[in-house]
Amino acid sequence: MRGGSWTGRDGVTRPLEGTDFMVVAPYNIQVRQLRQTLRAAGLANVPVGTVDKFQGREAPMVFDSMATSRHAPDLILVHFLCADSFQHLHGPRSPEAYWALEYVDHCVDRVLSALPTGALERDTAVLVVSDHGFLPCDHEIRVNVRLRQLGLMKVDGEGRITESRARFVTNHGAGYVYVLDPADRASLVHDLKSELAALEGVTGVWGVADYAGLGLPSPDENPMMGELVLEAAEGYAFGDEARGDDHLGPPRYRGNHGHRPGHLDNGAFFLAVGAGVRRSAELGTIMSRDVAPTVAHLLEVKLGDVAGKLVADALA
Numbered sequence: 001m002r003g004g005s006w007t008g009r010d011g012v013t014r015p016l017e018g019t020d021f022m023v024v025a026p027y028n029i030q031v032r033q034l035r036q037t038l039r040a041a042g043l044a045n046v047p048v049g050t051v052d053k054f055q056g057r058e059a060p061m062v063f064d065s066m067a068t069s070r071h072a073p074d075l076i077l078v079h080f081l082c083a084d085s086f087q088h089l090h091g092p093r094s095p096e097a098y099w100a101l102e103y104v105d106h107c108v109d110r111v112l113s114a115l116p117t118g119a120l121e122r123d124t125a126v127l128v129v130s131d132h133g134f135l136p137c138d139h140e141i142r143v144n145v146r147l148r149q150l151g152l153m154k155v156d157g158e159g160r161i162t163e164s165r166a167r168f169v170t171n172h173g174a175g176y177v178y179v180l181d182p183a184d185r186a187s188l189v190h191d192l193k194s195e196l197a198a199l200e201g202v203t204g205v206w207g208v209a210d211y212a213g214l215g216l217p218s219p220d221e222n223p224m225m226g227e228l229v230l231e232a233a234e235g236y237a238f239g240d241e242a243r244g245d246d247h248l249g250p251p252r253y254r255g256n257h258g259h260r261p262g263h264l265d266n267g268a269f270f271l272a273v274g275a276g277v278r279r280s281a282e283l284g285t286i287m288s289r290d291v292a293p294t295v296a297h298l299l300e301v302k303l304g305d306v307a308g309k310l311v312a313d314a315l316a
């Protein structure tokens with residue numbers, strides 16, 4: 001195909017070069033194999049990658065490389081990334097978000113068409129799930145700026161923290177304050193709680209004593225937990241930035257998650273079809289942690305002691 005003629009959107013006709021092609025493969029090991037083969041054929045400039053590398057890109061000629069296995073798998077997990085990345089970058093309900101959802105819909109269709117005839121009636125179940133939704137974001141809250149102004153941390157010109165008695169780590173919709181100075185931790189935590197609750201966009205600040213009520217482990221159970229947890233209001237999210245004088249800035253991401261689970265738009269998605277699944281059942285709210293026990297049940301695998309429970313209403 002190289003050297004063949006190609007007329008672009010601009011109406012200009014020119015010969016196809018190596019860089020006009022794209023080869024998409026499902027596995028990294030397959031990508032390496034394809035690169036090696038192309039290099040040996042003098043085609044090192046043909047881009048090869050997994051789907052995530054080509055997100056939002058197009059080319060005159062795209063090859064999709066598939067994989068087959070000699071062994072029929074009991075479980076296949078497929079992750080379609082772009083619904084997440086596009087909603088982070090452009091925000092929920094943006095044109096880009098709808099494009100991503102349509103694209104994932106098309107990918108799910110490809111998976112379904114690849115199933116052997118009659119598989120869904122016979123022995124195969126397909127579950128389509130997500131792990132979170134999105135809230136829109138117009139402002140980024142910069143807790144570390146406040147901590148720096150309180151004299152609790154120092155940063156260099158590049159924004160790297162050089163000294164800190166306390167610091168904030170964002171999880172976007174929420175975030176933790178870690179008090180690193182053990183000497184007067186209790187009084188520092190107490191002061192920071194009211195100080196940070198007053199920042200614009202912060203809906204609440206909770207201490208370790210409140211963690212159980214929020215469904216969070218204590219720092220004894222999980223050493224990654226901070227001394228305080230903060231939540232952002234709708235329209236706000238947290239950032240890591242420690243430089244400057246403003247507690248608010250433009251958001252790095254237009255869509256975020258990580259808030260308390262009450263926001264409807266932060267809910268995830270569950271759809272099941274096939275062998276062992278009840279037809280036309282409408283489920284109420286289920287918990288994400290119930291998905292794994294339900295899959296285990298369909299696979300007839302024993303999971304042992306897990307927090308989730310079977311979504312019995314979804315099963316035939």
Ligand SMILES: [Zn+2]
Nearest residue numbers: 084085088257
């Ligand atoms: Zn995400």
